[in-house]
Each structure stands twice: as C-alpha cells, then as structure tokens.
Amino acid sequence: MHALLGFLGARTRKRVLFIPYAVVEEEYENYTAIVSQALKPFGLDIIPIYSFRNPLGALRSPELEVLFVGGGNTFLLLKTLQCKELLQTMRDLRWRDMAYVGSSAGTNLACPTIKTTNDMPIVWPSSLDALNFLPFQINPHYLDADPGSTHRGETREKRIEEFLKVNKDPSYDVIGLREGSWLTSENDRATLCGTTGAVLFKQGEKQRELENGVVIL
C-alpha cells in the first residue's frame, strides 16, 4: 500500500478510474466497494468505469490521472474490454501522462499478451493481445516448483519454458513474479520491488533469480 501511494503520491494523483471487469458482472459493485474502502483513507477516490455513461470518454478525458485494473480472471477482463471496445483507447494511454496500476489480471493486461496468465479460459477473447505497456511478459503469483509434490500438473517453470519454445517470433522474456513482489515502471525503467524476488526466463537461457531493487529495463 505504501509503495502504491509512493508511486502515485509523487504525482499527487488522487482520482482513480477503476476497471473491475476481471470479475463477473454481479460482483462489480462489491469489488469496487472493497477497493474503495481500502484506498479512501489514503485520499484516493475510486471511480468505477461502469458509473460513466460514456466509458470511452472517461478514458480519453484529460482529467484521467490513474487507471487501476483489478484482479480476477484475465480472459474475462480482456474479453469484456474487447466487447466494450475499450482496448485500443486503453493502449493509446501509454502516450499520456497517466499512471497505470494493475493487480493480478491487471498485471497480465499490461503485458504484450495475456499468454502467461494462470487463469482458466472460462471465456474466449477474440485475441490474446493486451495493452503492451511493458516489453516483457509477467507471470503473476509465481510459484516455485515443489520437489515433494505429488501433483502431476505441470510446474509453473515448465509452463513458462513451453511458452518460450512456442513463441519465438516475436519472443518476449517472462518474469515470474512471486507473491510479495511487484514491478514499478517509469520513463522506460522497470524496477523490481518487494521482498520475495522474481525469476527471469529468457529465450534459450537458463532461468535466473532477480533480486529486489534490480532494474529490469
């Protein structure tokens, strides 16, 4: 929370346009209330996108200071943005002086594609291309392999290695972001923050540990 306020506070941005589309529609209000309650004491005003008659206008408004895309199901988030025809306008925000905050599915959305999400494909978007705010893929909630596990599904490491093998043109690095870590990115510099570190997967290279504080870009 303090990190978020540090990131936003430096800009004294207080109005947050909130997108809860990663949860099912009947949960929008509930989710917005939870986020609102958590951020209000810090002077942040949460304005949900569904409260606008013209959401495209809200995204294009020069008053837009912070865009917060919440967590949930990444496929549902992307498909909803596609269906509401908001995605391209959101992509164009990268040229604006505006802060983007994403948690979980919102983190996946900031990447070139959502191909490294952990979510279940409960709906099928028309494409997996996302906002492309970052030049690499993130795998949030990264879990290290447990050698003692009897679970026979693939480890996260194996999934990401397969992603790299079948995505060579274009190829993107993947950052496995553990719980307790986050990335901040500003002026083409991305920095790993938090306490748990992350794992960097690069095409044709052995994966390696990233320490907190490291500048990724």
Place this chain on the structure above:
Amino acid sequence: MHALLGFLGARTRKRVLFIPYAVVEEEYENYTAIVSQALKPFGLDIIPIYSFRNPLGALRSPELEVLFVGGGNTFLLLKTLQCKELLQTMRDLRWRDMAYVGSSAGTNLACPTIKTTNDMPIVWPSSLDALNFLPFQINPHYLDADPGSTHRGETREKRIEEFLKVNKDPSYDVIGLREGSWLTSENDRATLCGTTGAVLFKQGEKQRELENGVVIL
C-alpha cells in the same frame, strides 16, 4: 494401468494411434518412446500419428481401434489439431466402434470445450471447442482449496464457479477430477473410478462430492 487394460482388453484392441501434440514438437519422439515403453509389456503397440504421411487417413482407417491423446498443454494440443485440420475427423470418431483414451490435456479435449483446463494459454487456438465426446466439462488435476495457503491466486473451486457463471448458454456441469481418479464412459454411461473421488459443480447448485464407482450419466 490395470484399469486402462481392462477398458481396452475387453475389446482386445492392441493397436494404439497416439497423438502427442500437447507437447512441443521437439518432444514428440521422446514422449512417444516413454508411452511406448510403458505400454509395450502389456501388448499394446503405440503408433504415433506423425509416422503417417496421411494422418487423416490413419484417423479414418477402419483399422483404428484405440486413439490415445497424451497430456501436456491443452491449448497447444487443440491449436495443432486445428492447424493440421484433424479436429473434425476426430469429432466424427464418436460414431465409430473405437476407444478414446485421454490423459490430462487429452481429457480436456474429450469435453465440449477446453474452457476448464488448468493450462497456460501459450498459443491461441481459433476456437476453444473440443471433441464433445462427453456432455460435461472435466477439470483434471483437481485440487481442493487449502485454507492455510498464502497464495493469492484463485482457488480451483472459484475458477470453476466463475466458469459456470459466465457460461449459461449452453451450460455444462464440471467434474473436478482429483489425481488418482479417472472416468470411463461407454454406451452413454460414465463411471467414476479410482480412489480419490471427484467434485461435481452444477449451474446454480452447491458443489457436491462424487464417490468412486458412481455412475455420472
């Protein structure tokens, strides 16, 4: 293994057409060798689909007795079948006297769609529609929620509940199949086998436990 032999043996089917497309191409031969080695002592001959110059012909051959679709990444499996234009011919096999065996991704493929896979969407198929051999969805490697977990990704239960909420037309039940359980289906009867049971999720109902031996259809 004995269950598999029981399922196949009753028909004295010994030639198994094997589809390893859920793994990356450079692993086809290795995966086929592993499966072949495991099944050869039981008199089963594994013939990989990539050994045919005309794979469509192999699928349409009256000599086809058993089709075995192996595990790996479900998106990669489905996309490869789509690209090789084999999917519709495989769907038509439901009208044939033929045994289908699927493990993990191969299990997802037997369902109406692959929307309840656990896999990472490392490639993007043109649709999530699968073979539709079964009238319900399976979530393989089902994991019960761990109340002590600090992991903040969604539980399997929550993911499946969301699937049900956003897929109402058509709607399908979902069977969460734990490690150590499997389904056999014959003459429109599906039976839960193994030792660990499964969980049944139905639209608008509370999830309930399925005991081994229960007839699902």
